[in-house]
Amino acid sequence: MARSKEFEENVALEKAMKLFWEQGYEKTSMTDxxxxxxxxxxxxxxxxxxKHTLFLKAMDRFHDKVSTKLVGEVKRSKTATEALQLIFSFVICGEEDSPSGCLMVNSAVELAMRDAEVDIKTTELFALSEQLFKDIILWGQQDGEFSSDYNADDQANHLHAVYVGLRVMARTSIRKEKLQRIADVSIKLLSSI
Structure with missing residues (x-):
């Protein structure tokens, strides 16, 4: 007769995700x-x-959690500007019980050049993030909040680069006020372009 599991799988995966997020793949040992x-x-x-399979599962869990959170924030927003503010605020402030930065961005920097599976996962997530930004920009252009001088794809690419940069900077000792100013300027540029 098989022995029953003495742990909740989702809880254990959440703990692994946070450890990989905080320490990175290479630094995290099986003992850790x-x-x-x-x-x-x-x-x-x-x-x-x-370890590698667990890491990929942790990346999927992170993607699901963050995507659900961000899409929910966007759906609750009354304006495109508010949606962008909420996304950038999430990036800068993070969640109370989570490490700073972004597991996917950290993983792209650490592993994507030498791990095809990590590269695929991070590239796919980046494409989804860019699409979310594009949808918000199109919403803002349609409502007259944002200029239509540049196409939404180019603006989404730019905002995504800012987003990834802020995710990296959030792991440093740079003050959150500076990160917020960068986000605010990036949003303002959409209306003045």
Whole structure:
């Protein structure tokens, strides 16, 4: 008879995701994961596979959580400007119990050049983020909030680059006020272009 699991799989995956997010892939050992997740090594391998497979699952979990959060923020927004402000505020302030920065951006910087699976996941997420920015920009152009002097694709590419840069900067000691000013200027440029 098979022994029942003594842990909640989603809780353990959440803990692994946060550890990878905070420390990065290379710095996180299997011993770190076992201790942080509060499960036995054999249970980790049986449930999640090897470290790389667990990391990819953690990336998927991060993507699902962040996408759900950001899309929800956009849907609750009354204006395109408000939607962008909420997205940038989320990037700058993060969530209370989460590491700073972004697991996907950190992973792209650390691994994408030498790990095809990480490159695919980060590139796909970046494309989805750009599409979200494009949709918001089109909304703002349609409502007259944003200028139509440049096409929405180019503006979305620019905003995404700012977004990724802010995600990186959020992991440093740079003050949040400076990051907020960068976001504010980026949003203002949409209406003055």
């Amino acid at each position: 994961l076992v201790e942080h997740m509060g499960i036995h090594r054999r249970s980790l391998y049986d449930t999640f596979g090897d």
